[in-house]
Amino acid sequence: MKTRVTELLGTKYPIIQGGMMWVGRAELASAVSNAGGFGVLTALTQPTPEALDIEIKRCRAMTDMPFGVNLTILPSISPPPYETYLDVVLDSGVKILETAGNSPKEFIAKAKSRGVKIVHKCTAVRHALSAERSGVDAISIDGFECAGHPGEDGIGGFILFGLAAKKLRIPVIASGGIGDGRTMAAAFALGAEGINLGTRFCAVKESPIHDNVKQALVKATERDTNLIFRTLRNTARVLKSKVSEEVVATELRPGGCEFKDVQHLVSGQKGRVALETGDVDAGLIWAGQVVGLIDDVPTCAELIERIVAECRERLAIASAFLG
Numbered sequence: 001m002k003t004r005v006t007e008l009l010g011t012k013y014p015i016i017q018g019g020m021m022w023v024g025r026a027e028l029a030s031a032v033s034n035a036g037g038f039g040v041l042t043a044l045t046q047p048t049p050e051a052l053d054i055e056i057k058r059c060r061a062m063t064d065m066p067f068g069v070n071l072t073i074l075p076s077i078s079p080p081p082y083e084t085y086l087d088v089v090l091d092s093g094v095k096i097l098e099t100a101g102n103s104p105k106e107f108i109a110k111a112k113s114r115g116v117k118i119v120h121k122c123t124a125v126r127h128a129l130s131a132e133r134s135g136v137d138a139i140s141i142d143g144f145e146c147a148g149h150p151g152e153d154g155i156g157g158f159i160l161f162g163l164a165a166k167k168l169r170i171p172v173i174a175s176g177g178i179g180d181g182r183t184m185a186a187a188f189a190l191g192a193e194g195i196n197l198g199t200r201f202c203a204v205k206e207s208p209i210h211d212n213v214k215q216a217l218v219k220a221t222e223r224d225t226n227l228i229f230r231t232l233r234n235t236a237r238v239l240k241s242k243v244s245e246e247v248v249a250t251e252l253r254p255g256g257c258e259f260k261d262v263q264h265l266v267s268g269q270k271g272r273v274a275l276e277t278g279d280v281d282a283g284l285i286w287a288g289q290v291v292g293l294i295d296d297v298p299t300c301a302e303l304i305e306r307i308v309a310e311c312r313e314r315l316a317i318a319s320a321f322l323g
């Protein structure tokens, strides 16, 4: 498979494992890269920039193939030292930075001057166009099906992927709702040149989370996610659980709710506990509607080869319709 995305990333397949808080560690990123995809470490999973430096070295010891680092820039009362994390990435020799959240404008010139390419992930075509104008090298665009923050517009991948591919000159990577060869084939048919998977890469052998969580993802159907923080205009898609049901119920109560009313339920640290102890009700677990397509826990290599084979098969079947 050869697209502008495989050329940009230097991979065999245009399949990316998106940045994932607490999940995007060296075990997973290296396994994805070793399997011909593009693994991504999540910078802020590491408590300090120094720890990220060590994690990058650990990942490099586990794979000779290219991998990247995700830096998610979100508004925060006490923001992490984003620029120092960025400097660690730039000094590390990693060639691809995945940015998400706020516009990476101020980081672009710095990254470019060091020869690092930027894949910016966003949820709206207008933001993608603005990032293109700012000089990013590719766009990952997340449809409303996705895990994590799908934005406030509520636009599904079917509309977003094709529209982005039509309007942008840089390559488009389809993200959200992709977990098998059928969805990959659909993304290609819409004009994407790569795919970005989050939830599907949580349920693989090498993902560093508790097996109970992987089994919960296998068991879940496409109806088993909740949208939280919708009323606070900071929408996030998470796995249906006692905690996420409580957040939704609090938001829907008469008079609405403020962040402080749900704060005790939603901390990132609680989410980490859920992922690491396997107690799925201990905190929020981010997951997308693609859970409906997950019914096993393969290795990264098994998953990627299966997706690629099925994608080829679906595209051949679809082409045959043309006679």
Ligand SMILES: Cc1cc2nc3c(=O)[nH]c(=O)nc-3n(C[C@H](O)[C@H](O)[C@H](O)COP(=O)(O)O)c2cc1C
Binding pocket: 017, 018, 019, 020, 021, 023, 042, 070, 072, 099, 100, 101, 121, 142, 145, 146, 147, 148, 149, 175, 176, 177, 178, 196, 197, 198, 199, 200, 202, 285, 286, 287, 288, 289, 290
């Ligand atoms: C457990 C989990 C944690 C995530 N954390 C982040 C994150 O820290 N930064 C980010 O940009 N995206 C994050 N995402 C979103 C993914 O990178 C990706 O965009 C999304 O999962 C794609 O949708 P999918 O789950 O349907 O494949 C996370 C996703 C999951 C499942």
